[in-house]
Amino acid sequence: MEATYRALCEHGYASLRMQDIADETTKTKAALHYHYDTKHELLLAFLEFIHEEFVENLETIEGDDPVTRLRTYIHERLTPHDEQQHQRFQTALLEIKAQAPYDDAYHERLAEFDRRSYAFVHELLIEGIENGTVRSDIDAERVGEFFVTTINGAETRHVAINHPIEETRDFLLGYIDTTLLAEESPEVAAR
Incomplete structure (x- = not known):
């Protein structure tokens, strides 16, 4: 999720590719596709991740x-x-x-x-x-x-x-x- 954050900051949504996210990690693009079939699925998981962080921050x-x-x-x-x-x-x-x-x-x-x-x-x-x-x-x-x-x-x-x-x-x-x-x-x- 942190790699997705960095890649989004660097490339924006429209230009973002799974390879860009993989480049921010030690994982390969194939490894990302093992967990997420598409960029869309990964970004949905990312939104869920930042929502959880948001809620935790509200509590503190x-x-x-x-x-x-x-x-x-x-x-x-x-x-x-x-x-x-x-x-x-x-x-x-x-x-x-x-x-x-x-x-x-x-x-x-x-x-x-x-x-x-x-x-x-x-x-x-x-x-x-x-x-x-x-x-x-x-x-x-x-x-x-x-x-x-x-x-x-x-x-x-x-x-x-x-x-x-x-x-x-x-x-x-x-x-x-x-x-x-x-x-x-x-x-x-x-x-």
């Missing part, structure tokens, strides 16, 4: 309260750690996403990312409402959808037109402060 997001965890999540999603590698991978992933309307298997795996992202943000908002750090009058479902859509859109704009992803990150972090925090929350009181 740190913070003493839901607002801090939401901020950390936004920061992690919208801050490239290695700009060039991030851009290459996000470009390859965007190419896979472009296939989803025509490929049910890609569609379902990508939809699972979306469902998990939404569930994570929604749960944080509900927890924040319940513990008094998030305003009780917000619609957690709609705000959760807003965050997921904005994050996904920021990643796409960053890849497609090189729009600075940190601008969206900073806007969302500011939105939390100006719109979501409960007046009684310690964070509002500290302002």
Whole structure:
């Protein structure tokens, strides 16, 4: 799976060949074909692999309260750690996403990312409402959808037109402060 990641970053989706993936490992192309008949099957397994990593990362997001965890999540999603590698991978992933309307298997795996992202943000908002750090009058479902859509859109704009992803990150972090925090929350009181 790591070799698939490296090959995707290097060649993109459209140009990727099984040989390119094999070249990133000590395995032969024939060995890859023993486990995966086609590039499509291998990429489906790769999407499953990165989904599992994504879920594991969600479970380790740190913070003493839901607002801090939401901020950390936004920061992690919208801050490239290695700009060039991030851009290459996000470009390859965007190419896979472009296939989803025509490929049910890609569609379902990508939809699972979306469902998990939404569930994570929604749960944080509900927890924040319940513990008094998030305003009780917000619609957690709609705000959760807003965050997921904005994050996904920021990643796409960053890849497609090189729009600075940190601008969206900073806007969302500011939105939390100006719109979501409960007046009684310690964070509002500290302002």
